[in-house]
Amino acid sequence: MIDQDKIELIEEIKHLITIDGSAIDINPNYLEYFELEELEDIKKELLQKKEDSKTFSKNYVDELYEKLSK
Numbered sequence: 001m002i003d004q005d006k007i008e009l010i011e012e013i014k015h016l017i018t019i020d021g022s023a024i025d026i027n028p029n030y031l032e033y034f035e036l037e038e039l040e041d042i043k044k045e046l047l048q049k050k051e052d053s054k055t056f057s058k059n060y061v062d063e064l065y066e067k068l069s070k
Helices: 006-017 036-069
Strands: none
Touching: 006 036
């Protein structure tokens, strides 16, 4: 049986891997095979990728703005 912390982590991971906030189906049975520490690592990695993407997008938009402002 899955404990509450693991269930919450699985839900957070599901949310983090959505692109536009829409639901994505992951077989929860598959995620149950991960240990709590592994799920925490997956979550950290997804959060870092999300932050990297935001930084890249911001830099790209700033660069476009500068080019178009000239």
